[in-house]
Amino acid sequence: MFGQFICALAQTFILFIPTKFSFVWFSEKQRSLANAIAIGSNFFGILLGSILSPIIVPDTSKIPLLLYLSVIPALLAGILSLGIRSAEPPTQSCKAVVHIPQPFLLSLKRLYRSKSYVVLFIGCGIAIGCFNALSTLVEQMMCPFGYDNVTVGICLGFFIGAGSLGSLVFGYFADRTGKLEEISKILYTASSVAYILIVLFIINRVPRYFIYFAFAFVGFVSLPLSPISMDLCLECVYPIPEATAIGINVMASQIIGILMVVIFPKFGRPLNEYETAIETCSRDTKDKIVALNYSIPLYIMAFIMVLMDRLPYELLFSIATHLDSPKDLCSLSRVSSVFLSVSRDDRIWKRLCYRLYNVNPPLDELKQNFYNLFTKILAPYGRYLGYWKSNEMYYGGLIHVQLNISEETIIGEKLNVVNVSDGIAQMFFADEDDSDDDGDADEEANESFFKSMYQKTKLFTIDSTSNQILCHQCDTVHNELPWIKTFDSNQQYFGLSHEALSVNERSLLVSHDHNFMEGPEGRDIYFSRNCLDGSTVYHPLSIPRPSTTNADHPLSRFNGLWIGSYGGHGLELIHVELCHDFICPATVDGRSKDVEIISNALVGRKISGDPNVPHSQISFVATHPIEVVDQNSPTSYEGIGQIAHTGYVDAQFIRSKILPISNDVLQVTWYALHHTSFFKRCSF
Structure with a gap:
């Protein structure tokens, strides 16, 4: 049991490392093929093991021999790994390959906030999960219909062998054309057709060479979905670390595959008299096995793949209306060909115009539809x-x-x-605050x-x-x-x-x-x-637009431009916005502390800047509300402020207090400086 656990643990690394390896070590024109070769090699090894194991182990007494022989390639691979001296090549394979370290929990949150990644997470998980479930349950599915172990073994050989070949072919075309989305659409559609064929052929007991063709077809178009989907995941979540994104995606396929393996037998029905007469499940075994008809699980598997490619228009439109960017829209279109028509719905582009550029014009001012407004004006x-x-x-x-x-x-x-x-x-x-009195x-x-x-x-x-x-x-x-x-x-x-x-x-x-x-x-x-x-x-200055989803948070009312006094440097502009998952600096007032991620923080970033702290740098951040004894007193916030010497030298963060006097006036106290600044909301 412990040995099985170690092998299973190693398998998880083997499944997602190829994508990260190809992304770091190969150029853009070689990346998809390298990823396909690496993933296909894994399945090719499984194929060799499936073929050689029955030859080496004619009976149970030879199982120790099989284990000893399995140690040889594993030990050889371990020795070869000792020659690896660097995780990255001396020269970057691509200018886009830039390592941006991020906390794991923050990366995880950003992954699941990316709707395009969630769609690929589900789509790829179901596709590869069906592949895993079929390869695991293929004997139980075929034996009730009279197919013996030899036929099942040949089917698995065609299944995995054609899948490895398909990975090479589609990986090559992906590198040469760069059209990952088109290839993925073709593969999803072809997989739907292939699963329908394999279900019909098994249940109707067609000649064996048709069965072999169906398994080869399924493997050829479904296994390449793994490397292609991994590449698509990296496209939509960059710059989140590759290992995190791919690891979660692999986990989805494994979990879905396990669920299918566990749930599908629940839908099996007892064999009828004819099926009992031809079944081969209990042949060549001393144990009494309850054979079941897996026709319903086979139909469910085919239906799932068809559903992934042919979703109703209304459901696709409902999903699309929650996407935040054209890139998310493009990523979703890679999952379903029907979404090509949904992507032109003008209601979606109206939302994107407002969401991305805060453009929400009255209809009488708009001379064209929102799709043309976005593509012809906002895009360029x-x-x-x-x-x-x-x-x-x-x-x-x-x-x-x-x-x-x-x-x-x-x-x-x-x-x-x-x-x-x-x-x-x-x-x-x-x-x-102005009044007619002189004051x-x-x-x-x-x-x-x-x-x-x-x-x-x-x-x-x-x-x-x-x-x-x-x-x-x-x-x-x-x-x-x-x-x-x-x-x-x-x-x-x-x-x-x-x-x-x-x-x-x-x-x-x-x-x-x-x-x-x-x-x-x-x-x-x-x-x-x-x-x-x-x-x-x-x-x-990269000033973000206020997020429309933060309207209910009490700090969101302070989003916008503010003007404040910094003493001798005169008036300065800052941009204030409620930010999610703000990472507090590790050093405040010269004291180190653990890195803290604030779920909702009010961040003031300089626009005009001064000789000490230049533009685009953080001026102050409100992090935690301070409890007040008097309920009539306004809520103030603990926070940090940034100071530096001339030339942005010795920049450091100090403790500060942010007091909203009103919706249009903020008071910021800098404890170390014994100084208080006032900020007034700007409106043009």
């Missing part, structure tokens, strides 16, 4: 929507790029924060930052219909888009767009101050404005 230009920081200075040079629905244009405006004392008549903040002059002076305003200057306009850009500063129309680009033109669109990242991950795109760098990094989207005699480069 949506990545530029939001707030951007120039390389002009520490603070300043902030621009806001937004969509004009009625004119189908993208407008970029420069934002400057100025004081009332400057005498510029622009948009003032609505200050609820105390000192108090008015201390709260003068509440009377701030924005000055907006239009920089450029992009016409999405003609793809022309008007630069207002130099009054020049550009017929092409050479001055709006991504730093790495070879990078895929989904690798850089907002919809490829969850809400919490978008803010992590920019984790440095570009003023201290010679140029932008390859992962950063940027665009430059080349007109007159100069060139200005803008970098994304």
